[in-house]
Amino acid sequence: MRSTQARNCSMQLTPNHPLKNLNTFGIDCTAKWFAAFHNTDELMELLDNPEVQNQPQLVLGGGSNILFTQPFNGVVLKNSLLGIEVVGETDDHYLVKAAAGENWHQFVMHCIKNQFAGVENLALIPGCVGASPMQNIGAYGVEIKDVFHELDAVHIREKKIKTFDVTECSFGYRESVFKQREKNQWIITSVTFRLNKNPRLKTGYGAIEEELDRMNLDQITIKDVAKAVIQIRSSKLPDPAVLGNAGSFFKNPVVPIETYEKIKSHYPGAPSYPISETAVKVPAGWLIEQAGWKGLKRITHGVHDKQALVLVNLGNARGAEILQLSSDIIDDIQHKFDITLEREVNIY
Numbered sequence: 001m002r003s004t005q006a007r008n009c010s011m012q013l014t015p016n017h018p019l020k021n022l023n024t025f026g027i028d029c030t031a032k033w034f035a036a037f038h039n040t041d042e043l044m045e046l047l048d049n050p051e052v053q054n055q056p057q058l059v060l061g062g063g064s065n066i067l068f069t070q071p072f073n074g075v076v077l078k079n080s081l082l083g084i085e086v087v088g089e090t091d092d093h094y095l096v097k098a099a100a101g102e103n104w105h106q107f108v109m110h111c112i113k114n115q116f117a118g119v120e121n122l123a124l125i126p127g128c129v130g131a132s133p134m135q136n137i138g139a140y141g142v143e144i145k146d147v148f149h150e151l152d153a154v155h156i157r158e159k160k161i162k163t164f165d166v167t168e169c170s171f172g173y174r175e176s177v178f179k180q181r182e183k184n185q186w187i188i189t190s191v192t193f194r195l196n197k198n199p200r201l202k203t204g205y206g207a208i209e210e211e212l213d214r215m216n217l218d219q220i221t222i223k224d225v226a227k228a229v230i231q232i233r234s235s236k237l238p239d240p241a242v243l244g245n246a247g248s249f250f251k252n253p254v255v256p257i258e259t260y261e262k263i264k265s266h267y268p269g270a271p272s273y274p275i276s277e278t279a280v281k282v283p284a285g286w287l288i289e290q291a292g293w294k295g296l297k298r299i300t301h302g303v304h305d306k307q308a309l310v311l312v313n314l315g316n317a318r319g320a321e322i323l324q325l326s327s328d329i330i331d332d333i334q335h336k337f338d339i340t341l342e343r344e345v346n347i348y
């Protein structure tokens with residue numbers, strides 16, 4: 001694995017470290033202490049430090065699923081572990097292990113270049129590989145649980161290394177054991193994916209097929225699917241480098257069919273997707289748009305004008321202001337549709 005050699009040095013903690021460039025919302029705040037680790041020796045050394053053990057810790061990847069509402073009063077540990085390697089192979093699959101600090105989109109591009117199929121629908125999702133199991137990232141009908149083999153993680157207090165298989169991760173819709181029972185307990189150091197030698201393309205979701213038709217291809221490859229996804233995403237999602245955001249702020253609610261039927265009696269075109277015989281998923285973006293929030297601006301922050309699920313920093317917003325906007329939206333959707341929206345973004 002391409003990882004930095006263990007350095008024989010004592011890891012320094014930087015005080016009052018600025019976080020503005022380390023979160024895609026672009027919230028201007030600081031960490032009381034900060035350190036980046038480039039290999040497991042450095043990580044273990046940091047975890048041996050009583051300064052780290054005795055305060056709250058936050059493991060940071062690309063900062064694309066985080067809202068800072070106050071200075072972080074503890075130690076931010078920036079995951080900078082790098083390396084991608086094939087660790088196994090069968091007739092049908094490659095097992096590809098990626099270190100947690102690898103950029104997710106670059107990892108997807110690496111897979112496409114090497115004909116490792118399965119993650120092409122997940123192109124252009126910001127952030128790092130290590131965070132991908134946290135909320136079982138998903139887009140266009142694929143979730144990482146579909147291609148997940150195992151992950152390695154270090155227990156923050158006990159410093160033991162454990163390999164989690166798919167069952168132990170308890171993946172759900174934008175959920176995993178690491179957001180629930182094991183929250184703040186583990187630092188994921190690598191993830192191994194089971195990728196296909198023979199692609200099984202998934203093009204039936206959202207506008208992928210339409211986009212592929214536009215490309216007028218004889219034969220569709222995983223590279224074409226990724227291209228289509230990148231094109232669609234770029235046309236409707238704000239680029240965090242230009243407009244601060246953390247993607248979808250809320251999860252799509254799964255509601256009893258009766259709740260949906262009630263909505264449908266007022267809005268005959270209300271979209272829904274079946275989840276079970278008794279429950280459907282209703283796009284949160286649609287609910288927020290119907291309630292009149294799409295494009296709303298509150299001087300420093302607002303709701304994106306092309307996708308109501310995305311809250312944006314229009315310039316110098318404070319995290320607390322964005323959190324308040326999210327609470328106002330939750331209250332309004334509760335009142336208008338009798339549905340409780342849940343935040344997807346991690347609040348600190």
Ligand code: FAD
Nearest residue numbers: 061062063064065127128130131137138139187188246247
């Ligand atoms: P961070 O924001 O750094 O961290 C998120 C959480 O995970 C924090 O609680 C952090 O402590 C924890 N964490 C991070 N790394 C580790 C680690 N190694 N070990 C333990 N805990 C860790 N998400 C989707 O699912 N689908 C999408 O299509 C999608 N599109 C997006 C589009 C945009 C424009 C943006 C801005 C975001 C989007 N997201 C999407 C959300 C986000 O990109 C993903 O959730 C991503 O996986 C977060 O990665 P990160 O490295 O930035 O995590």
Ligand code: NAP
Nearest residue numbers: 138139140141204205206207237246247248252273283307
């Ligand atoms: P979209 O295509 O406009 O669709 C709106 C919503 O309807 C999506 O959230 C999606 O749910 C659901 N949907 C659409 N087609 C579906 C189908 N065939 N079966 C089941 N559900 C369906 O969505 P979008 O905003 O442009 O996003 C496209 C994809 O990228 C989605 O999968 C979305 O989750 C993902 N994305 C995620 C984030 C994030 O931060 N989490 C940000 C941007 C985009 P799902 O969300 O459950 O797929």
